[in-house]
Amino acid sequence: MKIIYTSLLLAFVTFLCSSKAQAQQKDSLLSQLSVKWQNATGYALKMAELMPEEYYDFKPVPEQMSFKEQMVHIAQNIQWLSNSYLMNGGTVPKLDAENLDKAGVIQVLKDAYASGLKAHQQLQASELDDIVKFFAGPKTKRQILILLHDHQSHHLGQVIVYLRLKGIKPPPYIGW
Incomplete structure (x- = not known):
């Protein structure tokens, strides 16, 4: 009887640990950031689509990038x-904003955000603390992943201003 009780207890504990591990895996930082990235993709593409092509070369001030240059810069950085x-x-395509029309900009954004999603999906939690050589000094892949999100958010914030200056209401923010 003691053996049966011990076996059942061991099986129950194993089940609980397995369920907890599966729940953590499904709700990991990488899976959450992948969902966030997919939402950011839709958000960026909506802004690119909202701006009329006639304003793609618009600059709020001469020293700023144009709307088109902002979008291509986001894509290139991703x-x-x-x-x-x-x-x-992976290969990093050289993008030339000057030779792209609105449809071309939207396509390079789609391609870039798809590469970003692929990076999220291929990256393993065990790799997050791996060090890479970066121009600003050694960084972990975790830091690069955070930079990836932060940089595109920074420039999309600028893009919102461009839209507003042209009287265009930006899409509602999608955070998560």
Whole structure:
């Protein structure tokens, strides 16, 4: 009887630990950031679509990037961080904002955000503390991942101002 009780207790504890591990895996930082990234993708694309093509070269002041340059800069940075630091060795396409129309800008944004999502999905939790050589000094992949989110948010904030200056209401914010 004692053996049966001990076996049942051991099986129950194993089940609880397994369920907790599965729940943590499904609700990990990487899975949460992947969902956030997909929402950021939709948010960025809505802004790119809202701005009429005639205003893609608009600059609030001469020393600022144009709307188009902002969007291409976001795409280029996503490709660079994702492919060079998070996925180790992917190609970073050279993007030239001057030769892109609105449809081309939207496509490079789609491609870049897809690369960013791929980086989120391929990155393992065990790799987050891996060190990479970065221009600002050694950084962990966790820091690069945070930078990836922060940088695109920073520039999308500027893009919101561009839309407002042209009398266009930006889409509602999607955070999570």
